[in-house]
Amino acid sequence: MSDLMVNASSLGISQHTHIPPIRPQECGSEMVRVGVIGYGYWGPNIVRNLHGQKNIQATMVCDKSPAALARVRRVYPSIETVSDPKEILRSPDIDAVAVITPVWTHYELAKMALEHGKHVFIEKPFTSTSAQAEELINLAACKNLTIMVDHTFLFTGAVRKIRELTESGALGDLYYYDSLRVNLGLFQHDVSVIWDLAPHDLSIMDHVIRAEPEAIVATGEKHLNGVEDVAFMTIYFPRNVIAHINVNWLSPVKIRTTLIGGQKKMVVWNDLVADEKVRIYDKGVQITSGEGIRDLLVSYRSGDMWAPQLEQLEALHVEMSYFADCITGNKVPFNDGHAGLRVVRMLEAAEESIRRKGELIRL
Numbered sequence: 001m002s003d004l005m006v007n008a009s010s011l012g013i014s015q016h017t018h019i020p021p022i023r024p025q026e027c028g029s030e031m032v033r034v035g036v037i038g039y040g041y042w043g044p045n046i047v048r049n050l051h052g053q054k055n056i057q058a059t060m061v062c063d064k065s066p067a068a069l070a071r072v073r074r075v076y077p078s079i080e081t082v083s084d085p086k087e088i089l090r091s092p093d094i095d096a097v098a099v100i101t102p103v104w105t106h107y108e109l110a111k112m113a114l115e116h117g118k119h120v121f122i123e124k125p126f127t128s129t130s131a132q133a134e135e136l137i138n139l140a141a142c143k144n145l146t147i148m149v150d151h152t153f154l155f156t157g158a159v160r161k162i163r164e165l166t167e168s169g170a171l172g173d174l175y176y177y178d179s180l181r182v183n184l185g186l187f188q189h190d191v192s193v194i195w196d197l198a199p200h201d202l203s204i205m206d207h208v209i210r211a212e213p214e215a216i217v218a219t220g221e222k223h224l225n226g227v228e229d230v231a232f233m234t235i236y237f238p239r240n241v242i243a244h245i246n247v248n249w250l251s252p253v254k255i256r257t258t259l260i261g262g263q264k265k266m267v268v269w270n271d272l273v274a275d276e277k278v279r280i281y282d283k284g285v286q287i288t289s290g291e292g293i294r295d296l297l298v299s300y301r302s303g304d305m306w307a308p309q310l311e312q313l314e315a316l317h318v319e320m321s322y323f324a325d326c327i328t329g330n331k332v333p334f335n336d337g338h339a340g341l342r343v344v345r346m347l348e349a350a351e352e353s354i355r356r357k358g359e360l361i362r363l
């Protein structure tokens with residue numbers, strides 16, 4: 001909850017109080033009809049971004065809380081509301097289910113949705129264990145259904161630009177990814193700060209570094225409610241690429257800053273500023289060696305800094321439309337179940353390392 005409470009503005013999320021009802025003429029045969037389960041903190045952002053799309057729409061929302069359903073009806077009078085997920089699962093008018101509930105419920109709800117022949121859009125982190133993720137991936141494959149894991153940041157203008165820079169080789173060989181993702185609260189009841197906040201960085205790293213991590217070291221401490229509220233992770237990738245993530249629910253200030261260092265260029269991404277979120281520095285170090293260590297010649301390059309134009313579309317809007325395209329076009333999303341599983345594996349390894357007081361865990 002905390003990350004996007006915090007990140008709502010950084011993901012370009014605006015707060016609308018009234019949204020017009022769905023127009024029937026928009027419902028063509030290529031329209032993907034979604035039943036959303038969970039209308040707590042994050043669910044409203046999903047429903048809002050399904051609204052008014054050309055290829056996808058929310059037709060039913062389920063929440064066990066009557067107050068949540070009353071909120072749905074107030075804003076979207078045309079959306080059916082139900083309190084039992086089975087009503088969504090059994091409906092022949094629903095093509096896909098969006099699972100926007102706490103992590104510990106993901107596996108069971110997604111499994112039931114797949115068993116009922118529905119495509120699945122599911123929140124991060126995908127599941128509580130990698131075994132659950134593997135089972136869902138296999139089930140979806142057997143039934144030729146799509147799983148998309150909501151790694152929202154991958155659809156932001158900032159991450160799309162960073163991916164473009166790494167993919168084109170503009171940064172040169174990557175050296176490091178270093179992220180600070182801290183704020184005060186909000187505490188989750190069922191997961192630690194690692195499972196709550198680190199999936200953002202792990203999914204971004206997976207998307208931009210595009211290499212399987214080799215090992216993880218993590219440390220963390222519990223201070224208040226029995227789960228780690230401060231944690232530090234180091235992830236080792238092939239070719240000396242190293243990543244560090246600092247996640248913290250006990251910070252007096254909110255910071256969302258990531259440094260990405262490459263041999264040719266370096267990036268500073270400050271997600272909290274409105275302009276110039278991504279700055280690219282033409283800075284670097286070059287070493288020319290002579291005979292021995294004393295003959296090392298170090299030269300520093302300090303060129304221009306520029307801030308590229310970023311796409312301004314709301315990330316979730318782009319993601320929901322992409323989900324529909326993947327279903328109707330029978331395409332595999334890049335944020336599929338396997339991408340979700342890779343993140344869950346890193347989370348499990350980090351948790352194991354924390355339990356063993358910072359031991360190196362090989363992946």
Ligand SMILES: NC(=O)c1ccc[n+]([C@@H]2O[C@H](COP(=O)([O-])OP(=O)(O)OC[C@H]3O[C@@H](n4cnc5c(N)ncnc54)[C@H](O)[C@@H]3O)[C@@H](O)[C@H]2O)c1
Pocket residue numbers: 001002003004005037038039040041042043062063064065068083085100101102103105123124125150151152196
């Ligand atoms: N992608 C992001 O950036 C982002 C941001 C915030 C949260 N999330 C994820 O979204 C998910 C939900 O988080 P949240 O903060 O909205 O949680 P929340 O507790 O605020 O809301 C969950 C809602 O689901 C309902 N619910 C739970 N189990 C249910 C069931 N079996 N049937 C019907 N309704 C049920 C609850 O009544 C509640 O209204 C989590 O997985 C979280 O990690 C993702």
